[in-house]
Amino acid sequence: MNIKLIASDLDGTLLTGKKEITPYTREVLQKTAEQGCMFVPATGRAFSAVPREVLELPGAEYVISSNGAAIYSISQGKRIYRCLLSERSVEAMLALPLSEEIAMEAFLEGVPYSQEEVVADPGHFGATGYGIQYVQRTRKRVKDIRAFVRMHIGELDGLSFISGVPEKLAELRRILERDITDIHLTTSMSHMLEIGHENGGKGNTLVHLLKTLGMSPDEAMAFGDADNDREMLSAVKYGIAMGNAEECCKQAAYAVTLSNGEEGVARAVERYLGWTGDHYHENHKRKNNRIW
Numbered sequence: 001m002n003i004k005l006i007a008s009d010l011d012g013t014l015l016t017g018k019k020e021i022t023p024y025t026r027e028v029l030q031k032t033a034e035q036g037c038m039f040v041p042a043t044g045r046a047f048s049a050v051p052r053e054v055l056e057l058p059g060a061e062y063v064i065s066s067n068g069a070a071i072y073s074i075s076q077g078k079r080i081y082r083c084l085l086s087e088r089s090v091e092a093m094l095a096l097p098l099s100e101e102i103a104m105e106a107f108l109e110g111v112p113y114s115q116e117e118v119v120a121d122p123g124h125f126g127a128t129g130y131g132i133q134y135v136q137r138t139r140k141r142v143k144d145i146r147a148f149v150r151m152h153i154g155e156l157d158g159l160s161f162i163s164g165v166p167e168k169l170a171e172l173r174r175i176l177e178r179d180i181t182d183i184h185l186t187t188s189m190s191h192m193l194e195i196g197h198e199n200g201g202k203g204n205t206l207v208h209l210l211k212t213l214g215m216s217p218d219e220a221m222a223f224g225d226a227d228n229d230r231e232m233l234s235a236v237k238y239g240i241a242m243g244n245a246e247e248c249c250k251q252a253a254y255a256v257t258l259s260n261g262e263e264g265v266a267r268a269v270e271r272y273l274g275w276t277g278d279h280y281h282e283n284h285k286r287k288n289n290r291i292w
Contacts, residue, residue, distance in 0.1 A: 006222070007222040026058070038059050081205070086182050102168055113142045124164060126190070162193070202229060203233075206235055
C-alpha cells in the first residue's frame, strides 16, 4: 500500500489516557518514517499546547493545529498556512448575550487565551481530570476576554465557548448555526463548542497540505475519535476511527481500529503498511461521503 502521509488526532487517538505516546507506537512511527512516510499531528489544540514529544516524533515536519486553522512547520518553527475567522463572524459572536454559565476562549497565533475565571476554576466550566491541569498549564489568563477578542478581531485562529451545562451549549450551537454562515462549528469535548472559519476544519486543511506536498488523498491515512475528526477521516482514502470514537467518526471511517488505550493507531498502521495485523477489524466501507 502506497501510503505517503499519516495524519493523526492526539487526545483520545494517538495519546493514551495518561496523555503519553507508548514505546510501541513510537517504534511503529519510526518504521513508517524509514519508509519515507510523513507523520502529521492534526489536533484541536493550539500549536503552543502540542506536547514536545509529539513534535519530535519520527517523520513529523508539519502540524495541523486549532482544528485546521493553521499549519506549522516544525523545522522552521513558524506558521506556513492560516485560515482565520472573519471579522464579521467575530463581531456577530461578540454581540451574543451569553449566560454566566458560558465562557469564551480565543486562539491567536497558536496560543490559547481564556478569561481569568476559567483558568482559576476549569471544573466549573466542565473540565474534568487531566482537562483541569491542561487548561491551567496551557491557557494565558485574560481579565476581559471580550475586549481581548475585539482588539485582535482580524487575527483569530478560532473561538471556543465552554460550559458545564450541556443544554446551554446546545442552545448556543443552534443560534450560531442559524445566524452565522461563514463559520466551521465542531466539538472535541462535550463541554466545548469550537468555532473556526468555514473553510477551516481538519479535513479541508489536510487536503490543502496534501496538495501542497503533491500528494493525493488516496496516498494518505488519518486517525481520529471525535466530531472534529469526522471530516478529516472522510477526506482521505484510509480514514480510521478509534475503537473509542464517537459514532459519527465510525460512520465516516473506512475502518475501525482498537482504542487509544490499546495502541489502535500503531496496530492499524502495522496492518496497512504490511507488518502484522491480527488486532484490527474493518468497519463497513464508506459510500460517497468524501469532501474532496
